[in-house]
Amino acid sequence: MFDKKLKTYQQIIEQMADGVCLVTLDGKVACWNGGAEAITGWAPHDVLGKSCCDVMVRFEDEEGNALCDLIPSFIATNKPGQRNLFLKLRDGSRALVEGSISPMFRDGKPEGIIITFRNILQFTALRPFQLKTQKLERLIPICGWCKKIRHDDETWEQLEAYLAEQGFGDFTHSICPVCAEKIFSKRIYLESYQNVCKAISTSLSVEEVLNLIVTHVVRVMNMKASLVRLLNREKNQLEIAAHCGLSESYVNKGPVEYDRSIDDALAGKPVSIYDITEDRSSKYRKEAEKEGIRTILSIPLRFKDEVIGVLRMYTAEPLAYSDEDLKFLAAIAEQAAIAIMNARHFEKSVSREREYLDIFKAVTKTISSTLNFKEVLNTVVRMIPAVMRLKAATIRLLDDTGQKLVLEASHGLSEQYLRRGPVDTEENIREALNEKPVAIYDVITDKRITYKKETEAEGIKSVLALPIIAKGKVIGVLRLLTNVHRTFSQDEIDFTMALAEQCGIAIENARMYEKLHSANTD
Template identity: 65%
Template sequence: MFDKKLKMHSQILCHIADGIYFVGSNRKILYWNQGAAAITGFSPEEMIGRNCYTDILGHEDEKGNVLCDLGCPLTVGMESGHLRRNLFLRTKDGRKILVEENISALYQAGKLAGVVIAFREVSAFMGLRPFQLRSEKLKRLIPICGWCKKIRQDGGAWEQLEVFLSNEGFGDFTHSMCPICAEKIFTKKIYLENYQNICKAISTSLSLGEVLKLIVTNVVRVMNVKASLLRLLNRETNQLEIASYHGLSPAYVNKGPVEYDASIDDALSGKPVSIYDITADRNARYRKDAEREGIRSILSIPLRFKDEVIGVLRMYTGEPVEYSDEDLNFVAAIAEQAAIAIVNARMFEQSVSKEREYLNVFQTVTDAVSGTLNVGEVLDLIVRKIPEVLHLKGATIRLLNETGTELKLVAAHGLSEKYLNKGPVDTEENVRTALNENPVAISDAATDPRIRYKKEAEEEGIKSMLTLPIIARGKVIGVLRLLTGYPRNFSPEEIDFAASLAKQCGTAIENARLYEGQHREIEYLKTIQEVSRAISSTLNVREVLDMIVKKIPLIMNTKAATIRLLDDSGNKLQLVASFGLSERYLSRGPVDAEENISVALEGSPLAIYDATTDPRISYRDAAKEEGIKSMLVVPIVVQGRIIGIMRLLTGEFRLFRQEEIEFAIALAEQGGIAIENAKMYEKIRTAGRL
């Protein structure tokens, strides 16, 4: 009897129109009735034994959220014991239907055996709601004010809509907001918040790359579009170059160059935005690329800074979109801020980059100045580095000679030998101004009257020029010249930077000169000591004198040296030692009558700057042929007596410094001592024989 009742109950459950199924504690479907099969299309054979978490029914709530995890019937049944809810499920043929679901937990011996789920389709009942509302419609007209929305009562009084509805039995009311109004206010609020956030973000970043990335990322997020791309205009190539993008594939972004198109034409004509359906334009160059990317329409907003279009901000969608005025105003405002941020970031990066370059070059030159005492190396480094940083054609450094009357080229870079050898520049007005400690900037070297060699500058391709003084210890010692291959107005910052490097030139030269002076003094002392040792170790006068005439050119950087001694009569000079001169020059004739000799024989040293023209030189033509430019003549003195002269001769014009003259006199005295020692020895030896 019990088995018959159980069988009957099973048949009843199986034939109920509502769907009923049982999910065990192991999450397997253990029962599936015919009603469930009729509603979903899945037979018992397809469902029984299947895991429920495969989500074959595709449970979703009204917002489209999948309910397999948090909304699992077994989980819900364990937590609440019983639950009624509406949800959507997917049928076998792919339809989504609305069902009402009842979930009940089943326990056996105090343990959860599973849950029983009963469900029925309620989609059909949704269509009855409008009919129900129409059948309950009031049969009378109710006057309502079109302005303040008050309703007129039967007695003629006007009252608030909420009060009327409450009195009519529609319940108590509280103020709320409809979705349309809420969306409008929310959209404006979102726009304002995002506008503020974007402005704040781009105003706090000075990196151009960061600014560009912030713009395209926020546009996609706020405008809910497929992608965004920012292109900046290169006016030299008339192309829109990629600056930043978000939401696009690299293949589409790098599809090829973009020249002026309809959006740019619109921007240049004054239109704030341009909406372009690329799929409708059969002549569009990248239409197929856009279709592959899933792009349908492109919204282009020009980036303007003042009256100049600097680029385009583009938004891409997969479907045609109707943008509201609020949308367009928002993106136009963002584009305006983006343009300002881009220009500011560019200016900052250019400034920082230039300052960084200036600092690096200045440090390099400073390190070189402090790390070497070779003036040539430092000056060569300066003329190479400055054109590199300031984008120049070339640079030169010229230093004043010993007399301070002529500029001598000591370092150059980027210029031809022909131009460098064009002639002296000392008389140029810009050079004279620089020698008076004033920088001179010339924007047009072809027409400026302060340039002497205009034709040579034009042939060399020189357009502009900056001439700066090189100062050491408060005294101008030369000029630094910077030359460009295109017309240029040097900024105050560039002039200051170049002036600081010119100052480094002066420092380097001064350091090297101080070192060379100390080095010379040491070499002078060593030479005197060496000659003294030779004098004390030998009585061979000629050996000592030969040492002196060979040492002096080496130490003092002269061309040659000679020593002449008075004969026994004291009237004629005889050549006893020489170095660096030809036999032809040495045998040119007697020198006793030369004025320079007379001065030296009176006990005073004499320096001659130009031996080829000075009237105190008798053999000027011979000196010119020998390549002699300057000369120093010093007396050889022994115990107050003048016994001869020593001559130093140079191959270039030279002003002898006081320490050089004193060194030459000291060596001449050493020679006199050697001669006197030899004479005394000879007297002693002669007396001994007697």
């Protein structure tokens, strides 16, 4: 009887027009009905067992947050909710859907969340036209800049003249105290903004940029203290990056994971706690009270569409921030995020270039230390995968006829794969022999790979084929292979081309030495 009911429920879910998806606590898709397939184009076998953050499905809310990251909050509240979500369709486009998300419990224990969704793009597309029609029916068009009124005949008239014609009397002009204060405040904001931006843009050191941010925010905004936490996505924690005006005991009070203001800030919203001493839900309320903190403002550090951390500001007295204050501080935080990412990029570039130089020196020193032909080849195929974190490498050299490639050295590959057959006709090899580096992201789908079955069985995902050149001639091909999909950057291609060129010189030197040695022996 139970099995019959279960099958009936399964049939009902399968035949629903709405998409139904069950996501387990670890973010894996456990159910995917026919409605979900019809909306997205992804069949159950495409998504079952995959992460809901996977590139194929990728549930995201309107803020760009992956739904996988929000599972704990739905479980914690134990309440259903509705959100507009974006899904990646099979054809590569994105669809806006209306999602209903409900936590799922069995015997009192959480098992995941159930998502039902329907495509609402066709309805949202009509909404702007509906709003526009409604506004035209009930509003008088006024220029937002000069405040003129637009008549039905498309002519424009001064607001004062229009009102006078309507019998509202004559008008004089002055400035109200509120506007006067706004103009003065905007001037102060502009000067403060310029000072902060100028300060944080003077350095390309991440640590120095972070310290400049917190110190100048405290000074310019007359705060008690300021702190920057950067998001560590692997640990799901906000880690302290810099602070000013706070004691070490407060700074090191404990990890920040789930906090209402932090959660909202990471969702892209500035959040102010007016008086932390009255906020019973705050995890570190007692520590804040001891530190003399009353108001805490959390502003997201956003770079493009990604929130990279939180800028927090602290006051010694309760402070209600105005909308103008929040806009100004959001602009400061945006510039701070840009400065942080620029400094990170610079340090990463310098570090990568230094690493490339060290690797280049190590490889060239090693292959130049011997004139034994086989030893040079084996050193190259062994050392390059180690320093570049690759699966394997092979060197094939042209024979005396210059028509056939002969495998001379390999590392990290099985004998079965190496004996798969001739590679001279493979398109990636032919391109490399024409002095062109060839980067292949997916060997299974790329037509330039011939032995797809053997390549897949070997666990190879990506390939970089490079010509080995000596004395202006191509003498062979160096192939670098990975066991994970990898997009080789232009810097990596240029670097490995330089390595291949050094290999060509070392190979040619070793060949000449062996010929001379053989001639002298004879």
